[in-house]
Amino acid sequence: MNIIVCIKQIQDPEIPASKFRLGADGKKVIPPEGIPPVINPYDEQAVELALRIKEKRGGQITILTIGEEGASRAVKHALAMGADEGILLQDLTFEGSDSLATAHILTRAIQKIEEFDLILCGRQAADWDEGLVGSILAENLELPLVTLAESADFIEDRWRVKRVILDGYQIFAAPSPAVLTVSHELGPPRLPSGWGIITASKKEIPVWDAKFIGTEPTQIGADASRKKLIKLFIPQRERKCDKIEGEKPEDATSRLVEKLRTAGVL
Amino acid sequence: MKGILICGEPKEKKITSVSKELITTGKGLSSVLDQSLDFLLIGEKCENAAIEAANLGVDRVLTVQGPGSSDLHPERLVAILAQVCKQNDPMVILLGQTDMGRDVAPRLAAKLGANVCMDCVDLVFDESSKELILTKPVYGGNAMAQWALKNHRQLVVTMRPRSEKPAEPDPSHKGRMESISIEFEETQIRTQLMETTCTEGKGIKLEEAKVIVAGGGGIGGSEGFGLIQELAVVLGAAVGITRVPSDENWMPKSLEIGQTGHMVSPNLYIAVGISGAPQHLSGCSHSKIIVAINKDPEASIFGMADFGIVGDYREVLPALIEKLKALKE
Ligand SMILES: Cc1cc2nc3c(=O)[nH]c(=O)nc-3n(C[C@H](O)[C@H](O)[C@H](O)COP(=O)(O)OP(=O)(O)OC[C@H]3O[C@@H](n4cnc5c(N)ncnc54)[C@H](O)[C@@H]3O)c2cc1C
Numbered sequence: 001m002n003i004i005v006c007i008k009q010i011q012d013p014e015i016p017a018s019k020f021r022l023g024a025d026g027k028k029v030i031p032p033e034g035i036p037p038v039i040n041p042y043d044e045q046a047v048e049l050a051l052r053i054k055e056k057r058g059g060q061i062t063i064l065t066i067g068e069e070g071a072s073r074a075v076k077h078a079l080a081m082g083a084d085e086g087i088l089l090q091d092l093t094f095e096g097s098d099s100l101a102t103a104h105i106l107t108r109a110i111q112k113i114e115e116f117d118l119i120l121c122g123r124q125a126a127d128w129d130e131g132l133v134g135s136i137l138a139e140n141l142e143l144p145l146v147t148l149a150e151s152a153d154f155i156e157d158r159w160r161v162k163r164v165i166l167d168g169y170q171i172f173a174a175p176s177p178a179v180l181t182v183s184h185e186l187g188p189p190r191l192p193s194g195w196g197i198i199t200a201s202k203k204e205i206p207v208w209d210a211k212f213i214g215t216e217p218t219q220i221g222a223d224a225s226r227k228k229l230i231k232l233f234i235p236q237r238e239r240k241c242d243k244i245e246g247e248k249p250e251d252a253t254s255r256l257v258e259k260l261r262t263a264g265v266l
Numbered sequence: 267m268k269g270i271l272i273c274g275e276p277k278e279k280k281i282t283s284v285s286k287e288l289i290t291t292g293k294g295l296s297s298v299l300d301q302s303l304d305f306l307l308i309g310e311k312c313e314n315a316a317i318e319a320a321n322l323g324v325d326r327v328l329t330v331q332g333p334g335s336s337d338l339h340p341e342r343l344v345a346i347l348a349q350v351c352k353q354n355d356p357m358v359i360l361l362g363q364t365d366m367g368r369d370v371a372p373r374l375a376a377k378l379g380a381n382v383c384m385d386c387v388d389l390v391f392d393e394s395s396k397e398l399i400l401t402k403p404v405y406g407g408n409a410m411a412q413w414a415l416k417n418h419r420q421l422v423v424t425m426r427p428r429s430e431k432p433a434e435p436d437p438s439h440k441g442r443m444e445s446i447s448i449e450f451e452e453t454q455i456r457t458q459l460m461e462t463t464c465t466e467g468k469g470i471k472l473e474e475a476k477v478i479v480a481g482g483g484g485i486g487g488s489e490g491f492g493l494i495q496e497l498a499v500v501l502g503a504a505v506g507i508t509r510v511p512s513d514e515n516w517m518p519k520s521l522e523i524g525q526t527g528h529m530v531s532p533n534l535y536i537a538v539g540i541s542g543a544p545q546h547l548s549g550c551s552h553s554k555i556i557v558a559i560n561k562d563p564e565a566s567i568f569g570m571a572d573f574g575i576v577g578d579y580r581e582v583l584p585a586l587i588e589k590l591k592a593l594k595e
Contacts, residue, residue: 013406017544017566020408029405100382128404128411129525130384135372144456147340147369160460165365166528167471167520168464174457184509184526185519226381227400227413235403235410237551243574245563249585252575256557257589259573265477265534265555266593 001059001154002116003050005083006106006133007043009067009074012036013126026231029127039074042122046182047078048189049152050120057154060084062113066094066105072205079200080192086203091210096222099128103136105220108213110141118159119179123148131181138179146172150185267420269302270295271356272324273347275366276307276315283473284362284425286432289322291389291425292360293433296325298391304328304354305441308346309338316443323436329445339459340369345450348377351420353446358398359422360389367424380420383413387429402426407525407548427473427529428552465520472521472528475504477536480523480550483510484539484560484579491517493583494538500590506530508546524549538579542567559583 012035021030031037039047050061061083063075068090075086089109097105110119119141121134131147138145146152146161150169153160159174164185192200210220218224242259244252260266270292274285289305296303305324307316310331320327330346347370351359359374361367363385375382387410388401397414398421404411415421472478479501481494491511498505506523507516523530525548535553539560540546547570550556558571561578568574575582 011405013545014543017408017542020405020544022409029409103376123526126406129402129406131368132372132375132382132384135369136376139373139376145373146457164519165462168462170459170463171461172457173460178457185512188513226419227383227415230399230412230414232404232409232411235407235551237547237570239556239570239572241558241568241571241574243563243568243576245576249577249581250588252577253582253586253589256573256575256586257593260534260555260557263555263572266590 001057003118006121008040009071010127044189045186046120080196086205098225099132101220107140117176123181123183134181144174144178147181148183149180267357269356272305273361276312279314287430289433290430320441321435322433323439324441344373349448361424363424363426375422382422407544470504477503477534478532479536480506482508482540488516
């Protein structure tokens with residue numbers, strides 16, 4: 001089974017809220033100091049799913065990412081987890097691409113890769129949280145799509161995919177090649193092994209540019225973006241907390257119950 | 267392009283609460299833009315749901331009934347929706363950020379060549395700039411982004427549940443009912459839906475619960491959730507969890523509350539052993555009263571709660587359960 005996994009490198013989404021900063025113009029997120037960017041957690045789980053399938057069915061895993069030189073860090077991480085190859089899609093014209101443009105770039109890159117049985121993406125990137133790229137990619141490539149995959153396997157000539165829904169799950173069957181977006185219910189991804197890190201560090205990551213993959217200039221980059229960002233702002237969630245501290249549980253809970261009754265919620 | 271189209275969701279002969287919230291958003295838009303408001307329902311036997319929608323102040327309720335339209339296969343829904351959009355050419359297509367909307371909206375936008383914005387909490391038309399203004403949580407709820415969009419391209423938007431009040435019946439304005447038939451080729455359907463299973467317990471649904479007791483990483487294991495459940499029973503509450511108990515398999519994953527799980531807004535939300543990450547708060551910050559029980563006085567959840575007790579839940583919960591039981595008697 002040859003599997004392509006599309007990944008994105010993002011600012012660490014698990015930094016404490018107090019470290020999250022916006023630029024003075026209110027249009028940029030300032031990367032937290034001293035905390036390196038990471039592979040988008042859902043994409044890391046897509047790599048994990050690819051590895052689980054490969055362990056069972058064999059094959060080759062190719063990692064695709066769009067980004068600057070620094071983005072090869074995320075590719076190296078995926079390689080260290082056990083993926084076989086990485087490709088960096090890099091071009092000045094790619095910069096500032098929105099989800100539709102990103103899907104276009106990935107579409108063209110994938111059309112260069114001849115043989116594959118499965119394309120995996122994370123369900124969404126934990127920065128802009130849109131959850132568009134995988135689905136639009138599937139539409140562009142006219143391939144079957146199952147979103148929010150918790151697990152998948154190739155059984156009797158079809159992909160069997162367990163899809164998460166809010167209060168349960170669905171099972172889909174899809175012919176090969178298919179596109180899946182992977183959800184966190186898959187479970188925590190493996191850590192790179194020491195050996196994995198050594199082999200990954202030695203691997204060359206080829207760079208493919210716009211000319212090579214044949215992107216349409218009008219469809220990519222900041223100019224193609226159809227939405228204009230007005231501003232970013234931090235939502236107000238703070239409440240004034242009436243905090244009971246240093247009291248015996250019996251007393252503290254008595255007072256809490258009292259207050260909740262006064263507030264009319266008990 | 268003309269009109270606003272809402273893709274509603276029927277459920278047990280009614281329309282979902284998210285569908286009613288979409289009507290509120292849609293009405294706002296349709297009045298400033300001076301556009302008609304259509305409400306679409308796809309499925310078998312949704313006559314009663316259609317009547318309910320027609321009473322909520324929409325101009326038209328469109329129903330599509332057809333073979334297999336009830337199994338909610340996302341590809342079928344997309345195929346049907348794409349046809350409806352081609353026939354009616356709406357300028358804005360509204361869906362909920364639900365199992366259906368999440369899946370259907372991106373594909374629909376790609377098929378229509380439309381603009382798309384997912385998981386918005388606000389959508390308004392700015393009359394001075396003549397632009398649609400979309401607001402959406404980004405970076406796991408750490409920030410909100412606001413975008414402007416010129417109004418000359420079709421737009422598909424999903425709205426996050428609970429971002430608007432559900433529409434109320436409007437006796438002065440009754441929607442017309444129209445049933446439409448849609449043809450599409452079965453060959454467009456590439457995947458096969460084999461099974462749909464609901465695993466969520468028989469108890470109170472999180473979205474409908476008036477009181478929720480949620481346990482997080484601080485509970486430390488599945489045994490600890492015994493106390494959470496006991497408290498929930500006394501309160502007649504539903505039980506929710508954060509990502510940690512889900513990842514650790516202490517509790518069923520389907521109970522997760524947050525950005526990617528349930529969006530809840532009960533009267534009372536009791537967060538036990540929960541640190542207060544934005545991704546979790548995203549799903550419960552609309553609760554009327556939030557209570558935090560955490561042993562760390564510095565935990566950020568206290569800054570987002572109305573009441574708090576600093577202490578070990580293993581001591582606080584038994585005392586709280588006692589009190590509440592005594593109160594009941
Ligand atoms: C992309 C992404 C998406 C995410 N989406 C979600 C989501 O939808 N929902 C979600 O919940 N999370 C989500 N998360 C995870 C989120 O970032 C946090 O990691 C998670 O919510 C933390 O859960 P917690 O507060 O239960 O656990 P922890 O952060 O481990 O906090 C445990 C708390 O319990 C307290 N505690 C410990 N022992 C006790 C005790 N005996 N008594 C009382 N208090 C105690 C501690 O002081 C601490 O404050 C997401 C993360 C990422 C990266």
